[in-house]
Amino acid sequence: MRQRDPNKTTVTIRDVAKTSGFSASTVSIVLNNAPLARYIPPQTKARIQKAAKTLGYHPNVFAKSLRSKRNHTVGVMVFDITDPYCTPILRGIENALYQASYLPILADAHNERGRFERYLEMLLERRIEGLIVLANWLYLDINLLADIERGKIPTVIIGRELESDAISSVIVDDEAGAYSGLSHLYGLGHRKIAFVRGPKALASSKARWRGIQRFAKDTGLELDPRRIVDLPDQRNPNVGVDDGFRMTEELLKRKRPFTALMAYDDMTAFGTLRALAKAGIKVPDHCSVVGFDDINPSQLFVPALTTVRQPMEAMGAAAVVIANDAITATAENRTVGAIHRKLAAELVIRESTRAVP
Amino acid sequence: MRQRDPNKTTVTIRDVAKTSGFSASTVSIVLNNAPLARYIPPQTKARIQKAAKTLGYHPNVFAKSLRSKRNHTVGVMVFDITDPYCTPILRGIENALYQASYLPILADAHNERGRFERYLEMLLERRIEGLIVLANWLYLDINLLADIERGKIPTVIIGRELESDAISSVIVDDEAGAYSGLSHLYGLGHRKIAFVRGPKALASSKARWRGIQRFAKDTGLELDPRRIVDLPDQRNPNVGVDDGFRMTEELLKRKRPFTALMAYDDMTAFGTLRALAKAGIKVPDHCSVVGFDDINPSQLFVPALTTVRQPMEAMGAAAVVIANDAITATAENRTVGAIHRKLAAELVIRESTRAVP
DNA sequence: TTGTTTTATTGAAACGATTCGCTATAATAT
């Protein structure tokens, strides 16, 4: 005969029932403040609550989820947590989830497809209620997301807008951001401006360049191809610096003088700063530099980097709002279409830019 | 009469049982390769496995955990994910957990006590199998951990060694690290060395200073109190830079010349670099600077920072190993004492230090 | 032949919570 372990460690709802003198049903109703709780007199509630507290009762989420199919958990998949771009977004996600009483399960794909798939599997098994994908600097292909669609799990992707319209997205307005960055340099009197463009395969590269071109057209600024270089396609956030360094040296070698340089992103800009320092070119005295992103180190640098700031915490929070809405919609059996948010970037003027002498 | 939803979406073990023609018990035994599976003929196994695959059966983890009390989940509590010191450790944790097929639930206390407690509660409810606490730059009091002890959840704390011997820890050898950093400067000929010490309340501050003192004693180096300043106690990782800046200015004001400066950590060192630049003092030409930690931006800086590197990924991995051992021990009803690991720091020589002229 | 062991499979009882439907009393209306 199977019998309860007498010296068991977990306290169940039945224990609370026993010590409070009521049934498990009543305890459940009271503790969850279910609709039926309106009939339960206050003193009964008090007795039950006291019993629960003194016993140190914690409802078992597994038992709970087994019935309710809800577990207040969302998956957060990043592609490389090492990337400083990730951190503030993660903070934004975490904070918003906390407000909504969700807990994040963290998965880091290390930019490996296999790992991404394995994690996706694990998250699906765990019946996450929503999924937030942080597609930092990634070449993500779409088929991976078929799985997600199949499972009907509300999904939001940050940093990339997918062609498929089944998945929500939060991105920054790269085009307007680049426009404002260049506008800043132009306003300072710069006309000979060099560009280190992003990898061609990245959507954000294209968008940012569109902003540059639009500004050039609007003002008649000339974009000299000899002052333009491209970052190679195969990158990794931390070699971005090296690439920026190399590309800037390439630019210097071309002997086309420039008084300002716009880098694809802050990491690239750091490489640029290094190359310029090596060449004895002072920033901002001899050359202004503008980055993009405003990752944490940018403000620490000497000189502090002027850059176009992505509202990363806000992006994380926005993703959670979208996910949360979709989750409650699903719970209430409503359907809701994919939502696409594009947040504004903000120019942050620091020490790496100054008026042309 | 309650009846099954005919167009339900989840496929259960009973569905597999039905289509394969065996009972749920058998299916369970086969799919988990339980001990009893040794009696099951291969062709039965094959039939069941095929059925499971074609139906797309994923066992429900909640039902599973409800019985087995295991859920392959550990809580990871950080005190401020924004701190660049966190990221590599998190990576180390994540990676090691992945190897062991665990999934991390991320909690960020934002350095608020209330938030820490709330998260602890949530994690406990979720019946995490282990807890890893990342006590970066925190003033953590012990009572918080009473809860953990009560629940008998294997816990490892990174970055801090607790007096209580019930909780394992992973720390870096701060003393030896500081010793080697100073030794490096000394070897370059520096004798007039300034120090920006860490906040007094931090254990690592004390340990690092012990290393300094030991080196001074070993070599007869004089530690002039007028070249020593202390960081204030109330800090936050990102104002660490400002504090470093202020303290260095204070040092400069004192008119006691120095040819090298050791900062409590890299963040502080960034502040120092800024202050020195402002004063027109070139690094490393006129003054060498050494940091501690080797956070990501340190290598990006111009000049790249010479620093004492904490093996952060390894620390995260070590914490997981300890936690994992404790978890399996608990599962097998063995008891295992707290383990304390102290990892070696490693001097990383970059561009911010050079021999005294 | 009968008895024992091995092989193959299953029913039923948990795990811990929620919830529907039922009962029983008290309060109110007719």
Add this chain to the structure above:
DNA sequence: ATATTATAGCGAATCGTTTCAATAAAACAA
């Protein structure tokens, strides 16, 4: 006095899985 309704509480089924105990057929031994 009886019918009706609001108030309180409980029993039992259910969620999807694992696992123990039981059964039954086959294989083997005596």
